[in-house]
Amino acid sequence: MNKTLLTDxxxxxxxxxxxDNQKDDxxxxxxxxxxLPQDWGFFIANGIEDAIDYATNIQFQEDDIDYLRQQxxxxxxFLDVLADFKFxxxxxxxxxxxxxxxxxxxxxxxxxxxxAQFLESALLNTINFQTMVATKANRxxxxxxxxxxxxxxxxxxxxxxxxMKGARAxxxxxxxxxxxxxxxxxYGIPISGTHAHSFVMSFPTELDAFRAYVKTFPDNATLLxxxxxxxxxxxNASIVAKELEANGKKLGAVRLDSGDLGDLSIKVREILDExxxxxxxxxxxxxxxxxxxxxxxxxxxxxxGYGVGTEMITAKPVAAISGVYKLVEDDGGAKIxxxxxxxxxxxxxxxxxxxxxxxxxxxxxxxxxxEEVQGTPLLELVVKDGQRVSAKRSLVDIREYAQDCVxxxxxxxxxxxxxxxxxxxxxxxxxxxxxxxxxxxxHQDETSQTRFQ
Amino acid sequence: MNKTLLTDxxxxxxxxxxxDNQKDDxxxxxxxxxxLPQDWGFFIANGIEDAIDYATNIQFQEDDIDYLRQQxxxxxxFLDVLADFKFxxxxxxxxxxxxxxxxxxxxxxxxxxxxAQFLESALLNTINFQTMVATKANRxxxxxxxxxxxxxxxxxxxxxxxxMKGARAxxxxxxxxxxxxxxxxxYGIPISGTHAHSFVMSFPTELDAFRAYVKTFPDNATLLxxxxxxxxxxxNASIVAKELEANGKKLGAVRLDSGDLGDLSIKVREILDExxxxxxxxxxxxxxxxxxxxxxxxxxxxxxGYGVGTEMITAKPVAAISGVYKLVEDDGGAKIxxxxxxxxxxxxxxxxxxxxxxxxxxxxxxxxxxEEVQGTPLLELVVKDGQRVSAKRSLVDIREYAQDCVxxxxxxxxxxxxxxxxxxxxxxxxxxxxxxxxxxxxHQDETSQTRFQ
Numbered sequence: 001m002n003k004t005l006l007t008d009x010x011x012x013x014x015x016x017x018x019x020d021n022q023k024d025d026x027x028x029x030x031x032x033x034x035x036l037p038q039d040w041g042f043f044i045a046n047g048i049e050d051a052i053d054y055a056t057n058i059q060f061q062e063d064d065i066d067y068l069r070q071q072x073x074x075x076x077x078f079l080d081v082l083a084d085f086k087f088x089x090x091x092x093x094x095x096x097x098x099x100x101x102x103x104x105x106x107x108x109x110x111x112x113x114x115x116a117q118f119l120e121s122a123l124l125n126t127i128n129f130q131t132m133v134a135t136k137a138n139r140x141x142x143x144x145x146x147x148x149x150x151x152x153x154x155x156x157x158x159x160x161x162x163x164m165k166g167a168r169a170x171x172x173x174x175x176x177x178x179x180x181x182x183x184x185x186x187y188g189i190p191i192s193g194t195h196a197h198s199f200v201m202s203f204p205t206e207l208d209a210f211r212a213y214v215k216t217f218p219d220n221a222t223l224l225x226x227x228x229x230x231x232x233x234x235x236n237a238s239i240v241a242k243e244l245e246a247n248g249k250k251l252g253a254v255r256l257d258s259g260d261l262g263d264l265s266i267k268v269r270e271i272l273d274e275x276x277x278x279x280x281x282x283x284x285x286x287x288x289x290x291x292x293x294x295x296x297x298x299x300x301x302x303x304x305g306y307g308v309g310t311e312m313i314t315a316k317p318v319a320a321i322s323g324v325y326k327l328v329e330d331d332g333g334a335k336i337x338x339x340x341x342x343x344x345x346x347x348x349x350x351x352x353x354x355x356x357x358x359x360x361x362x363x364x365x366x367x368x369x370x371e372e373v374q375g376t377p378l379l380e381l382v383v384k385d386g387q388r389v390s391a392k393r394s395l396v397d398i399r400e401y402a403q404d405c406v407x408x409x410x411x412x413x414x415x416x417x418x419x420x421x422x423x424x425x426x427x428x429x430x431x432x433x434x435x436x437x438x439x440x441x442x443h444q445d446e447t448s449q450t451r452f453q
Numbered sequence: 454m455n456k457t458l459l460t461d462x463x464x465x466x467x468x469x470x471x472x473d474n475q476k477d478d479x480x481x482x483x484x485x486x487x488x489l490p491q492d493w494g495f496f497i498a499n500g501i502e503d504a505i506d507y508a509t510n511i512q513f514q515e516d517d518i519d520y521l522r523q524q525x526x527x528x529x530x531f532l533d534v535l536a537d538f539k540f541x542x543x544x545x546x547x548x549x550x551x552x553x554x555x556x557x558x559x560x561x562x563x564x565x566x567x568x569a570q571f572l573e574s575a576l577l578n579t580i581n582f583q584t585m586v587a588t589k590a591n592r593x594x595x596x597x598x599x600x601x602x603x604x605x606x607x608x609x610x611x612x613x614x615x616x617m618k619g620a621r622a623x624x625x626x627x628x629x630x631x632x633x634x635x636x637x638x639x640y641g642i643p644i645s646g647t648h649a650h651s652f653v654m655s656f657p658t659e660l661d662a663f664r665a666y667v668k669t670f671p672d673n674a675t676l677l678x679x680x681x682x683x684x685x686x687x688x689n690a691s692i693v694a695k696e697l698e699a700n701g702k703k704l705g706a707v708r709l710d711s712g713d714l715g716d717l718s719i720k721v722r723e724i725l726d727e728x729x730x731x732x733x734x735x736x737x738x739x740x741x742x743x744x745x746x747x748x749x750x751x752x753x754x755x756x757x758g759y760g761v762g763t764e765m766i767t768a769k770p771v772a773a774i775s776g777v778y779k780l781v782e783d784d785g786g787a788k789i790x791x792x793x794x795x796x797x798x799x800x801x802x803x804x805x806x807x808x809x810x811x812x813x814x815x816x817x818x819x820x821x822x823x824e825e826v827q828g829t830p831l832l833e834l835v836v837k838d839g840q841r842v843s844a845k846r847s848l849v850d851i852r853e854y855a856q857d858c859v860x861x862x863x864x865x866x867x868x869x870x871x872x873x874x875x876x877x878x879x880x881x882x883x884x885x886x887x888x889x890x891x892x893x894x895x896h897q898d899e900t901s902q903t904r905f906q
Contacts, residue, residue: 005635006616008607009646012634017648017669023655067638073670117651124608125616154461155577156773159614163459163578166611181465182458185520193462195470198570198780201788202476216470217526258795316772320609320763327651335654342711 003054005064008121012068015085015114016078025331026089027113028348030105031123033131034322041418042409043321044138044402045106046169047130048096048382049392051123055087055109056388058118087115091383094351096393097134097172097402098378099409101422103343104351104366106131108379113330120325128323129162133169136290136315138406140308141174143290143416145297148305150192151178152285153313166313172399174406179307187395194222194255206233210240218244220252222283225268230256234268238275253281253305261286262301269302281305289316294416336437345426347433351378360408367427456507458517460574465521468538468567469531478784480566481801483558484576486584487775494871495862496774497591497855498559499622500583501549501835502845504576508540508562509841511571540568544836547804549846550587550625550855551831552862554875556796557804557819559584561832566783573778581776582615586622589743589768591859593761594627596743596869598750601758603645604631605738606766619766625852627859632760640848647675647708659686663693671697673705675736678721683709687721691728706734706758714739715754722755734758742769747869789890798879800886804831813861820880 018024033043060068060082068074068082089111100106107123109116141149151170157163167183177192178184184191195213203209206228214221223240225233234254241251254272256264261284272280284296285307293306310316326344327335334346347368352375356362367373382390393401412420426434471477486496513521513535521527521535542564553559560576562569594602604623610616620636630645631637637644648666656662659681667674676693678686687707694704707725709717714737725733737749738760746759763769779797780788787799800821805828809815820826835843846854865873879887 003613003635005638006607006613007634008605008632009634009637009644010632010648011646013646013666013670014648014652017652017666018655020669021665023665027655029651064638068634071644075669113655117649120649121607125610125612128609129611129615152461154459154574155776156581157578158582158611158767158773159578159618160456160459161612161614162582164612179461179463181460181462181521182456184462185458185517191462191524193464193466195463195467196570196573198482199467199470201780202471202480202566202783212474212476213466213470216473216528217466310773314611314767314772317770319767319769319772320611323608327654330655 002057002059002061003122004058004060005067006122006125007118011118011121012082013073014117015082016074018114019078019081024112024114026110027116027330028108028110028328029116029120029325030328030344030349031107031109031127031323031325032105033102034324034342036102036421037318037321039417040135040139041413041415041420042099042101042135042422043131044134044173044406045094045098045100045127045131046096046134046172047127047165048093048107049398050126050130050165051107052091052093052382052388052390054122054126055091055119056383056386058085058087060085085115086386087111087119087383088386089115089383090381090385092379093382094378095380095401097398097405099405099422100351100378101364101424103345104364104424105349105379108348110348124323124325126165128321130165130169131323132315132318132321133166133313134173134402136318137170137173137175137312138402139290139416140293140306140312142414143293143297144306147303148176149174150305150307151175151180151312152307152309154180156310157313163313168395170312171395172402174403175308175312189395194224197224197227197257200224200227207236207239210236211243214240214244214249214251218247218249220250222253222255223251224257225254226256226258230259230264231267231271234271235275237280238272238277241277241280242275251277251280253283255307256282256284257286261303262296262299265302266300283307285309287311290416334433334437336434345430345434346437347430349430352376353378361410363423363425365425365427366430368429368433371427371429373427455510455512455514456575457511457513458520459578460571464571464574465535466526467570468535469527471567472531472534477565477567479563480569480783481561481563481781482569482573482778483781483797483802484560484562484580484776484778485558486555487777487795489555489874490771490774492870493588493592494866494868494873495552495554495588495875496584497587497626497859498547498551498553498580498584499549499587499625500580500618501546501560502851503579503583503618504560505544505546505835505841505843507575507579508544508572509836509839511538511540513538538568539839540564540572540836541839542568542836543834543838545832546835547831548833548854550851550858552858552875553804553831554817554877556798557817557877558802558832561801563801577776577778579618581774583618583622584776585768585771585774586619586766587626587855589771590623590626590628590765591855592743592869593746593759593765595867596746596750597759600756601629602627603758603760604628604633604765605760605762607633609763610766616766621848623765624848625855627856628761628765642848647677650677650680650710653677653680660689660692663689664696667693667697667702667704671700671702673703675706675708676704677710678707679709679711683712683717684720684724687724688728690733691725691730694730694733695728704730704733706736708760709735709737710739714756715749715752718755719753736760738762740764743869787886787890789887798883798887799890800883802883805829806831814863816876816878818878818880819883821882821886824880824882826880
């Protein structure tokens with residue numbers, strides 16, 4: 001899947017102008033996220049594997065060049081250059097699934113300026129979305145605790161890729177399954193599904209509908225019990241469960257999808273237990289998010305699993321995070337930006353993760369590349385001379401890695417309303433460089449090389 | 454592009470259960486949106502053409518069937534049925550670009566129950582997103598008035614499809630161009646782009662950068678003037694504009710991307726005018742939305758165009774609208790749902806648009822199909838016997854149609870904070886049917902055919 005033309009026009013116009021002006025020195029760009037959304041304590045890096053695939057497969061097709069020619073903006077000489085254009089530089093990135101703080105690079109690209117600049121739009125499109133959804137899912141799964149979270153987001157995802165890459169990101173973040181069959185097939189995510197209210201309404205009675213469903217799925221089925229009256233639905237489910245038992249089969253769960261989920265779950269649990277169906281789980285759905293799940297658990301809800309749709313797959317109301325891609329160094333030296341709220345740390349950098357005495361994560365140190373600093377470096381070389389040099393990780397490995405990492409994050413940065421943001425310190429050499437550049441540029445006039453208004 | 458497996462697992466499990474229970478009568482489902490987001494007065498139907506393509510191309514591939522077989526859930530007899538499964542029914546839909554009110558169907562599907570039910574997930578995935586973004590873009594473009602709006606959303610769109618289908622939807626809604634080159638190529642949307650701050654930072658001075666850029670793009674270029682000091686940037690742009698004039702060329706515009714856009718636009722306009730560059734337009738970007746644009750215009754900003762990214766392409770903070778797909782009729786008769794906030798109007802229906810004395814739209818009437826009602830019917834037959842029977846509309850036609858329709862909508866439903874929602878009346882026969890079903894079902898027990906808790 002070639003995404004080469006999935007770029008902002010200005011990447012190509014800048015490229016053309018660099019070409020005309022013979023400006024193609026080596027430049028380094030950092031990809032980082034400026035700011036955590038309210039209540040979030042960290043991000044989980046995602047979309048890294050897709051980003052590597054993108055960067056290592058850039059190739060304008062003949063019809064792409066034809067299309068650009070038709071715009072009447074570009075010289076033939078430049079279009080010839082584009083036909084051979086590819087990424088030949090190097091990329092460092094944190095492993096997909098790594099928790100991280102704002103303003104620390106999760107990807108660092110060093111290449112000829114035209115090549116490094118060109119990656120911006122598509123890298124951000126992929127990494128912004130997947131990072132947002134993996135983190136949102138982790139918040140939801142954390143709130144759910146021992147209860148399982150399943151992605152129900154397909155119908156509200158922002159188009160096919162949003163639902164597909166979103167399902168993958170929710171799985172990495174902590175969901176255990178998805179309702180999205182295509183995501184199951186393409187990524188190997190476990191799939192999960194029950195039936196709709198319309199199924200119940202298609203039979204003369206709810207009991208008829210339940211019997212019809214378990215006729216096909218006699219083992220481990222989930223029955224939706226709120227089409228008419230939830231408590232009666234629980235009793236009907238119990239009847240079916242006992243009929244299944246008589247045949248050596250077991251009903252899996254009942255699902256609530258409306259009303260006061262906490263209160264109903266307690267009543268339904270009681271009914272199921274009274275009827276001897278203590279093995280039948282109670283699962284719930286209906287516009288859930290991490291806050292509602294947290295409230296349900298705090299109110300004593302008896303819910304074993306949650307189906308979460310709209311708000312997990314779109315990260316509503318966040319909807320987008322502030323990932324950016326900024327020039328930090330070129331042949332003219334390190335670059336800094338000092339605008340309030342738009343700070344950029346200069347130079348080629350590395351992020352070091354520092355453990356506490358228990359082996360959990362204490363904080364990160366943002367340092368210059370090569371600087372001697374305590375901790376474990378997070379940015380790894382993944383692309384060299386335009387070729388992938390890191391092994392492609394399996395989804396299961398990424399998920400396990402992400403879950404292990406999150407387990408080591410400080411308690412203060414977790415939870416539905418994180419008390420703190422994951423801490424980052426800057427290193428002595430980076431501080432010196434910032435001071436030097438700040439001092440140097442502060443005295444320059446408004447045509448200086450640095451943007452700091 | 455086959456999306457058959459892009460479905461919730463429960464569509465397939467229900468299908469299997471319907472098959473086992475020989476339940477395949479004819480059913481009708483309505484696709485409608487329950488609720489307008491705050492401040493919105495209507496929606497613009499979008500994704501209709503993609504939805505038709507989806508429905509008329511359903512076909513499980515051999516490896517899809519293999520994947521389903523591996524789940525160990527489905528009988529071979531059913532998998533054989535799936536291998537031949539396709540949509541053979543009929544679809545009525547409003548033309549893409551039609552403004553509409555909540556709770557009125559924009560698509561009505563009648564087919565064998567298994568086929569009609571199966572469409573739900575993918576139809577909602579496409580129509581929910583595209584309708585939301587087209588409407589959001591219309592709000593932004595309306596706020597901008599005579600100033601032009603360009604989609605800058607690629608880097609914050611929710612993955613590739615979000616950016617691509619989003620660009621198309623923003624164009625239909627009222628944007629005049631997109632920065633997304635692939636969307637330009639695939640859909641024929643005009644493309645637009647300038648340069649980034651990193652371009653300016655790549656040259657010794659801002660003036661050097663501007664001269665380098667117009668060397669390649671001497672006509673109608675846009676220069677980004679806020680990298681260091683916006684007013685000085687305007688003066689530098691004027692210098693370059695006059696150099697271009699000397700060669701018979703013209704600078705197109707300057708772009709502001711930070712700071713107080715209203716105040717800066719007035720100062721920049723003054724500088725450009727003083728320097729004799731009154732033909733150079735001022736465009737602005739930086740996390741804009743319809744509210745901010747409205748405020749800018751009300752405060753006297755001198756801005757000729759807006760680049761709008763994150764909030765238009767994701768409809769942040771709305772992020773998802775409440776489009777649903779509900780059973781309204783089957784061989785057992787019309788179906789109604791009476792749950793508070795989850796009302797469903799029963800039966801096969803048509804939406805009639807009623808004009809006022811000036812030929813503008815007054816309101817809609819939701820009526821039973823075939824009922825004699827004033828107004829123009831909106832739902833058209835687009836698929837018959839599983840085949841598309843409506844001509845595929847060009848993007849330009851859809852955009853023009855949408856803009857014409859919006860122009861006829863009542864003033865009260867427009868604006869950044871719509872005073873009213875577009876009005877819908879229900880017809881006498883529909884009211885009678887609702888009364889009949891409400892009365893009938895209200896006396897039934899909890900195993901009744903209707904969901905109304």
